[in-house]
Amino acid sequence: MSSVPAGLEIRGEKARPGQLPASRGRGLFATRSFAPGQEIAVFSKPLLVLPSGPDAATVCNYCLDPRRESVKLCTGCRVVAYCGPACQRAHWSRFHKVECKALQAAFASAAETAAAMPGAVVQPLPTPVRALMLLLLQWARSPDIRAAVDRLESNTHAFIANPQLWDDFKMQAAAACKFCSWFSEEQIKTAIEALCRIHTNAFDRFDPDLFLSGSFVDVTLAMANHACMPNAVVGFAGQAAYLRAQHPIAAGDEITISYIDWTKPRAERQKALRLYNFQCSCPRCRDDLDVYQAAQLSPVLALNTDWSSSQKFFSVVPSLDLLRNPPVLRDAAHNVTPQQVEAMYATTYELFRDATLENGNQLGAMRTLYATCQPLIKAKRWAVEPLAQLVRLALLYCIDVGNYAHLLVFASFNAQHVDPYQFPVPFASWRTKGLMNIAKAIPHAMMLVMADIPLPQAAQAAREARSLGGPRADPRRVVDPRVLEVLESMTDGCLFAALLTMIMHNGPLGHSERWSPLDNARVLLAGFQAEPQHEAMKELIDDWYNDPSDPEMVEVFDELILEPLNRLSALAPDLLEKLVKQ
């Protein structure tokens, strides 16, 4: 279990149920200053860390690295998997020795239930049930753990007020108790309380590629309160969580994180926060600011051009004026009210939860979003949800159908017109991921452009061939001639190398070697640089990285990086319209 790391302290008193005026209870405070991007603390001995229920049998339960494809089930319980003996041993001594037998019993019971129903499959243990079992089984061995859990906020009174949720909790607690041999009424009551504590304090753990993958509870990190424009962010790698400053933090400042997706409209954020039993009164909620307005308040926008600090952060929107004063905010004719945005979000809400989206049903969802979001499209507020989701769906659609040239268009648009306003901090993981989408699309898109077609006729012939015969006859893969023109004219190697360089230097400090997008960037860049014909480009990008404010290098960046991205991005709205109307 973690102690309070250096540089942090917990202040305040635990809130009492029904306390008036409402109290936010304890909070996490900085005892020294932290610069944006700096790691504040690592939490490597959490109370709980586990993959989500369905992933327990397919992802290594110790390193939780989704890239490990070959995993083997524990021969004892046959419920949890490991990528190798080292992870299995480490997990055994850290967690699994207390849960293996109980999981075995849970698996046998699920198998029995499935066998009684023709065609049924064995259901994985739900994440909260396994989390609760792990907690109860650890208690039996350590009074310290029980005392630490008891100190956590439970919000029990608020959960009780929601009968449907409370019934779910009772069922989950009963299931966990059964496999932990906790049978008395008192024990079940204690288990429900513990479950409330898990729900109030657990983080949805995202894997390095930003997919949801399990739960994480640390008793110190759990003291961090929420804000919709937080000054810190939590990332995960393996068994650990990393707290990183997003804004400048001074000694004595409260450290805040966001419990929810802060890009949503206020009504949706407030709905998501109801589970935590408080009404957020942060400046963004108070004044109902959209993502563009919130970005204006961000103290880190300047990082995009300020390379004087010890760590340089790069952006594909380096113009501070564009960020501080985006043209969309000046367009009074197309003003969209927060109420309109909330109505659009509510109308399309189901789309985001629809699992079938991942199975190639993006086009239907995109058409709905396109129709619903017309006021936002007219106002060019692409970073406002749910419109931003449309851009990401277009991107996914292009991956699905293999149109990498159009993928490059949507990825560039997303990185320039969506991400920087949703995530003003240039080193935000989503921003890094967005740059990676462009970098990965480049070589695939360039394969569509023959290396030796200097003549306009040859280019024309190539275009025709692409839209007529062979595998490219699929209309979904036909490349718009305007996109081809940009691809044919750009220095793709420089763009590729510059993006990978940005990714590597914007990545989370402290655990970058464990963060797969950075790892991928490193491997791709090394491969590129190893080619003798790339020597000159390598030198140019190194020179730019070393002195990005040198006027000559600013020009290099403008011409070789920004210009092609700007030209590709400019085509996105039109391509999107064609896509949904096809």
Ligand SMILES: C[S@@+](CC[C@H](N)C(=O)[O-])C[C@H]1O[C@@H](n2cnc3c(N)ncnc32)[C@H](O)[C@@H]1O
């Ligand atoms: C993970 S705990 C954070 C630590 C908590 N303050 C404590 O004393 O244990 C989450 C709970 O803290 C409180 N909380 C967090 N952020 C808050 C905020 N911005 N305003 C009011 N209460 C907040 C809510 O009670 C919430 O359920």
